[in-house]
Each structure stands twice: as C-alpha cells, then as structure tokens.
Amino acid sequence: METVSLNHITEIISWLFLAYGAIVCAGYIFSAVVSFLEIREYKRSNGLRDEISLLQSTSLPSISILAPAYNEEANIVENVRSLLTVNYPSCEIVVINDGSKDGTITKLIESFHLVEDDSVYADILPSKPIRKVYRSTYKSFKNLRVVDKENGGKADALNVGINVSKHDIVCCIDVDCVLESDALLKLIKPFLNNEKKVIASGGIIRIANSCTIEDGKIIEVKLPEKFIVRAQIIEYFRAFLMGRMAWSRVDGLLLISGAFGMFDKETVIEAGGYNTKTVGEDMELLVRMRRLMRRKKVDYAVGFIPDPLCWTEVPPNWTILHRQRNRWTRGTAETLWMHRGMIANPKYGVLGMLSTPYWLFFEWLAPIIEFLGILFFILLMVLGQVNWIFVLGFSLVAYTFAVLYSVTALFFEEYSFQQYKKTKYTYKLVLTALLEPIFYHPFILWSALKGNIDLMRGKNNWGTMSRTGLGKVGDKVVVKQ
Amino acid sequence: MSFIDNIVQDWPWPLKVNAFFAILFFFLVAITILSLVFLRVYKNRRERNKRHYWDQIDTFLNNGLFDDTFDLAKETQRFKASHLVTPLQKKVAIREILVYNENLKGESSEILKNLFHDLGLDEFTISSLTDGKWYDKAKAIYVLSELQVKKAKTVALYLNDKHETVRAQAIYYYIKTADKNPLGFFGKLKKELTLWELIQLEDCLKFVYQGPVPDFSKWLDHQLNTVLVFSIRMIQQFDQYEHMERLVPFLDHQDERVRAEAIKSLRKLHFEGLLDVVVPRFLTESRLVKKEIIKTVETHGDLELLRGLRPALSIKEEWQTNLMYLRAEKRMQPTLES
Numbered sequence: 001m002e003t004v005s006l007n008h009i010t011e012i013i014s015w016l017f018l019a020y021g022a023i024v025c026a027g028y029i030f031s032a033v034v035s036f037l038e039i040r041e042y043k044r045s046n047g048l049r050d051e052i053s054l055l056q057s058t059s060l061p062s063i064s065i066l067a068p069a070y071n072e073e074a075n076i077v078e079n080v081r082s083l084l085t086v087n088y089p090s091c092e093i094v095v096i097n098d099g100s101k102d103g104t105i106t107k108l109i110e111s112f113h114l115v116e117d118d119s120v121y122a123d124i125l126p127s128k129p130i131r132k133v134y135r136s137t138y139k140s141f142k143n144l145r146v147v148d149k150e151n152g153g154k155a156d157a158l159n160v161g162i163n164v165s166k167h168d169i170v171c172c173i174d175v176d177c178v179l180e181s182d183a184l185l186k187l188i189k190p191f192l193n194n195e196k197k198v199i200a201s202g203g204i205i206r207i208a209n210s211c212t213i214e215d216g217k218i219i220e221v222k223l224p225e226k227f228i229v230r231a232q233i234i235e236y237f238r239a240f241l242m243g244r245m246a247w248s249r250v251d252g253l254l255l256i257s258g259a260f261g262m263f264d265k266e267t268v269i270e271a272g273g274y275n276t277k278t279v280g281e282d283m284e285l286l287v288r289m290r291r292l293m294r295r296k297k298v299d300y301a302v303g304f305i306p307d308p309l310c311w312t313e314v315p316p317n318w319t320i321l322h323r324q325r326n327r328w329t330r331g332t333a334e335t336l337w338m339h340r341g342m343i344a345n346p347k348y349g350v351l352g353m354l355s356t357p358y359w360l361f362f363e364w365l366a367p368i369i370e371f372l373g374i375l376f377f378i379l380l381m382v383l384g385q386v387n388w389i390f391v392l393g394f395s396l397v398a399y400t401f402a403v404l405y406s407v408t409a410l411f412f413e414e415y416s417f418q419q420y421k422k423t424k425y426t427y428k429l430v431l432t433a434l435l436e437p438i439f440y441h442p443f444i445l446w447s448a449l450k451g452n453i454d455l456m457r458g459k460n461n462w463g464t465m466s467r468t469g470l471g472k473v474g475d476k477v478v479v480k481q
Numbered sequence: 482m483s484f485i486d487n488i489v490q491d492w493p494w495p496l497k498v499n500a501f502f503a504i505l506f507f508f509l510v511a512i513t514i515l516s517l518v519f520l521r522v523y524k525n526r527r528e529r530n531k532r533h534y535w536d537q538i539d540t541f542l543n544n545g546l547f548d549d550t551f552d553l554a555k556e557t558q559r560f561k562a563s564h565l566v567t568p569l570q571k572k573v574a575i576r577e578i579l580v581y582n583e584n585l586k587g588e589s590s591e592i593l594k595n596l597f598h599d600l601g602l603d604e605f606t607i608s609s610l611t612d613g614k615w616y617d618k619a620k621a622i623y624v625l626s627e628l629q630v631k632k633a634k635t636v637a638l639y640l641n642d643k644h645e646t647v648r649a650q651a652i653y654y655y656i657k658t659a660d661k662n663p664l665g666f667f668g669k670l671k672k673e674l675t676l677w678e679l680i681q682l683e684d685c686l687k688f689v690y691q692g693p694v695p696d697f698s699k700w701l702d703h704q705l706n707t708v709l710v711f712s713i714r715m716i717q718q719f720d721q722y723e724h725m726e727r728l729v730p731f732l733d734h735q736d737e738r739v740r741a742e743a744i745k746s747l748r749k750l751h752f753e754g755l756l757d758v759v760v761p762r763f764l765t766e767s768r769l770v771k772k773e774i775i776k777t778v779e780t781h782g783d784l785e786l787l788r789g790l791r792p793a794l795s796i797k798e799e800w801q802t803n804l805m806y807l808r809a810e811k812r813m814q815p816t817l818e819s
Contacts, residue, residue: 044615044616044619044646045616045619045645045646048619048620048623048646048650053684053688054680054681054684056684056688057680057683057684059679059680059683059714060680119808119811120804120807120808120811121804122800122804124800189677191676192675192676192677192680193645193675193676193677193678194675195673195675266801269800389492389496390495390496390499393496393499393500393503394499396499396503396507397499397502397503397506400502400503400506400507400509400510401502401506403506403510404506404509404510404513407510407513407514407517408513410517411513411516411517411520414517414520414521414524415520418524423521423522423525426517426518426521430514430517
C-alpha cells in the first residue's frame, strides 16, 4: 500500500516536471516565431536610406548621456574620450563618479581640464550628496560634465545624473561601452517616429571581447577563443534576438539593458527614478514606468531596436560571471516581488498576463525548478525508482531542445545582422551551442541558485565587477578576453 | 521496420513520447544547422555574385560616363541583353547607379538617369511598385525619388498607405523630385506626420531639393497640426519675415505644439511685441509653452521681466518650468548664487 502511494506521488511529481518542461518549450517556440516576424519586418522597413545624414539636423532633440563610474581609474580617460566621439548633433555627456576609492576623479580632472561648474541643477530625485560638479575649460570637451558624489551605487549615481542633466531625453550607459556611430540616432528614432508617447527605448547589446576597436569604434568583430565568452554570445543572441524581440512585438518588454537605454526624463522622474534598494534597477525602473503610464491611462510605447548599437565586455572568467548572474537573479526576484501585484493581473494586459508570469516562471523559477528536479532525481535513485531508459530519453529531449533553441538563435543572427563574418566562426558557434548545455548551463544554474540563497540571506550589493578593459595594441585597441 | 516496431511496442508510452520528441528535436537541430550553413554559403555566394555584377556595372558606368570613345547606345543594349537578366543583376545595377548618382552632379547625373531608363531599370522598378509587396513598393519609391523619375500620379496613391515605410517614402518622393512647390503633397495628406518625418522633410528640403524656396505660409490653413508646426518652423528657418504677422494668430491655437512653435519662430524672427503678447498669458499656459515664454523673455526681455514671471511659478508648478526659470535667471545674472 505504502509503495503504491509513493509510486503515485512520484508519478504526479514527474508529470508536474514534465508539464513545466512542455510549457517552457511551447513558450520558447512561440517567442522564436514572434521574434522572427519582428526581425523580418524590421529588416524590411529599414535600410532604404542611410539616415546618418540626419545627424546634421538641428531639429533632433538634445540628449544627456549618463555614465556612472566607480573605481574606473585604469580606463576612465579612454572610455570618456570614446564617449566624446559619439556622433549626435546635440548631446551632453555626464560622467558620475560614484565616490570611487581610487583616482578616477583626479584622472578626469587632470585629463579633461575640469573646473567647478556652478550651473543650476535639479534636486528632484533623492540621492547621496553631490560633492562637486565639473565642466571642462577646453572647447573640445564643452559637452562634458563630471559629477563627483558620495558612493551610493549605480542606481543612486544614475539618479544624480538625471538630476544634473540638462536635456529631456536621457541615455543611461555603462562608461566602458563602445557605441556604433549612429547608435543614438537609431535609439532616439522610436521617440520621434511614434504616435504614442514613448517612455523608453533600448537596443541589442553585443559582446566586444576580442573585437578590434579603433578610436572608440568597433573595426572588426572577432569570435573570442574562450568557451565561456562564446557561450555568453549565444546566450545574448537567445536573449535579445529571440526574447526581447518577441516581447517588443507584443508590447510586453520589461527590461531595457542597463548598459544602454534611452528614457524620457520626465516619466523617469515622475516614476521616482532608479530604485537604490535593488540590484536589478534597470528592470525595476521600466516596470515602474510602465505601471505609472497604465495608472495614468496614457497611451504609451517602449521602443526596441534590433540593430547592434552597443558593444560591451562580458565576464571573461567563471568567478566574475558567477557574481554577475548571482546579481541578475537577485535583481529579477526583487523586481518581481516589488511588483507582485502585476503578476497574472488582467488589469495590466500583456504585462500582467504574459510578461510577469513569464519572468516569474521561466526566468526566476526555472533554475529553482531545475534544481528541485535534480534533487527529485537523486531521491528516486535512492529509492531505487529510476528507470534509466526513461532518464536517457528525457535527457535527450532536454538536450536536443536546448541545442535547437541555441542554433535557432544563431540562425536568426545569420539571417539578420551576420556580425560574425567568417565561416569558421559559424562552425565554432555551432560547436559551442552543442557543448553549452553540458558545460555552461549547469554553472549558470548554480549561480542563479546562489543568487536566490544570497537574496534570502539579505545580500544586497553588486559584488566586484572587475573588467580587463581596453588594452592598446599599436594604434588599435583590442578588448581582451 | 518490423525490427524497430518489435522494440518500440514493448516500451511504455511516456518513453515513446520522449523518443519521438528526442528524434524530432534532433532532426530539427540538424535541419537548422544545415540551414544555417546553407544560409552562410548562400550569402557568401550571393555576395560573390554581387561583387561580380558590381564590377560589370561599374566598368560599364565608368566607360559610359567618362570614356568619349564608348558607343553608349550600342553598349547599353548589349549590356542590357547580356548582364541584366536576373532580378539580382538588376537590383545590383540599380544600387550602383544610386551610388554614382549620389556622387555625381550635372551632366554625368543626367547620363545616369538616362541609363537607368535605357537599361530598362525604370520598368523593373515600376513593376515592383505596382505589383510588389509593401517593402518592394517602399524601395521602388525610394529609387524613383533618388533618380528623380517623374511618376507623381502613381506615387500619390501611396501617400496615405497603411504601411508607415511606404507612406514615408512617398512623402519624401515628392519633396525630392519637385522642381518647384515641393510641399504640394501636403494637400493630399490625411494623417498627422511624426516628428521623425518632419525632421526628414526638413533635411530633404534643405539638402536635396534644388528649386526655389516655397512659400510656407500657403500651408498655414492646413487641417493637420503637424503640417502647421512644420510650416511655422520653416518660415523661421528660411527667414520668411514677410509672413511673421501671419504667425501671430497661432499663439491662440488650441494645440500647444502649434502655440509653442509659433512663439519659438516669432522669437527667432525677432518679432516686435512678442513679449507683450506672451508674458501676460504665462500663468495660464501649458508647460511646453511656458518653456518657450521663459526662453523668449531670456532672449528679448530683461531680468526684471523674467522675475515678473516668478509669482506664476507656484509651488505646485512643475519642476521643469521652475528649473528652466532658475537657469534663465542665472544666465541673465551670472553672479547670482545658485
């Protein structure tokens, strides 16, 4: 009798896991189809005219680029110089030194000939105190302003940047990002080419590790040799080309990457600015802005541009990757908790009925369920209830589906932007896609689990995100792996 | 087959389902990888072909444009028969002609346009416009506009197209191909223009259109507010001082964008008496218009007049207007403490 009931329980649990897996697969297939339609339409709609000529227009709205910096002494000068080369007729660059403990501010003052700026600025969003605001005495750096403030984290630094910024559109960016020459023009287009009020727009983040960079621009896209970086490239393809493209099409986008996103300043301030109490401040802000718009019953939109606009360095080793993924998990969980009222709430339309449940079940819960599945499997082994033929069959289904999803993402990249030009890169990426579920995914699973454990323990910091940065090779600059 | 059947028939059904999906996904993976490789090979091959066609059309165009001994009429027919057979060859040829056209002016540009016709590429483009999908239509209109092919009546059909890209290209077509009256298409517009389209129009008008500067006041009675905004802005940008007076009624327009644009233009045109009209209405104006009024006082008024606006900036007033006021005050009196 006891064995029968145990069998029943294990069978029910097995079915639940299976049902979850089936729903995940269906969700991914749906997202792949929708993404494909979106990419195809974007490709068809764009590219008729090189819109770069519009950069001579005086009617384009001015933009404030906000770049927080913390302990960036080694690369800050090159990074700011790169930002200063950004191609846009009217923009200011606001670098916010978030109480760095190294010589970041000194380097900035010396290199850009900074003096105190006594312009009037807003004090709308609460933040840690500002020590000083600087501007350059040199005409060539007239668009640059540097804010030196007490340390308060990235969100706090961005809030200060928003307070100090002069223009109505703000572009939040990681200081070490490399932008395409028309990145700002492409990102502002949704704001101008829409009948609805656009509150934010984001773009695809590309991986700069191993790429050749000259004068702050990507000259040659190379595939990194390191497996860990290649696996992240595939992950980014999946996330951006298949995930966010689909969400953008159904107007369910909940996240604009903190590395590069443009916002309507007024809406950001009305929503209360970046939340300093979460490590997922980028996602949290957009969710809050969208809630605000819905509450105010304003017809609004969030833009998403699939072109490669911004290149960034990803963690080149397991330790830093672990910290990053740990943080991302905590950020997702915190945001979902803060906005739990939206989940499965029909009042929020797509956001309530699709986006937030997706993030809850397939982003945050997925690693936990996967881990519970492993524990359940061990339990079955202990109880001698494992049918190894079943295990083999199920593992094969899971593995082939994971690979299928990755190679589909590679296909989308090949179909759309084909940034990795050499044929050998395609083969290497396919090989990476075959190996990634076995050698990379378990580590990501562990990092996400650790993130949840840390969250429960009350850990609320970013962790050190050291970067190898830009290394000079002659006149050219290569982002080290 | 019976051997597999014998094995499978003893399996419990969940195992059969797993096996089915594992095999299905495996085949899909294989198909996707093959498609990926095929796409890469196809694109590489297409690129190679394109380069080859580019070389051919490039040589032909160079000879046609710059070699006086080249028998253009005869060679054009020969080239058309032998090198413009497939749609890809025609598309490459059109693209190359567009590149040349962008870099050449005067007589060479005229030869190019004639070649576009003589090579039958205009027929190909127009067939795309009439029979193609929406993106083919958009591309065709773009090509026609770049090469100044006069097909205004045909393109007019697309001015209110449901596809935004087609509609935008139709609008730009008119402005780029016009010898005079580049904004004539305004009369046919039924839908408001986006800010992006306004910027593109302005760009075409300033850098592409070659004819006489149009009289923008002609559109000041248009039913679309974005057309009004554009016309008011252009009156200022092209220094049409003679129409200044006609902008004044727009200070009372119901749309705040039109009022703000009117203030901005009148300010830049140095319209006398603007301050007398706009300052008294500061209290009741929208935020967008208030910003323009503050700028106007900063440009044409004095500190005393600016400070006169202060009582209207109540505590409940939006922070943007307050900030703008403080910045203006600071600039007008640099020694003021922030």
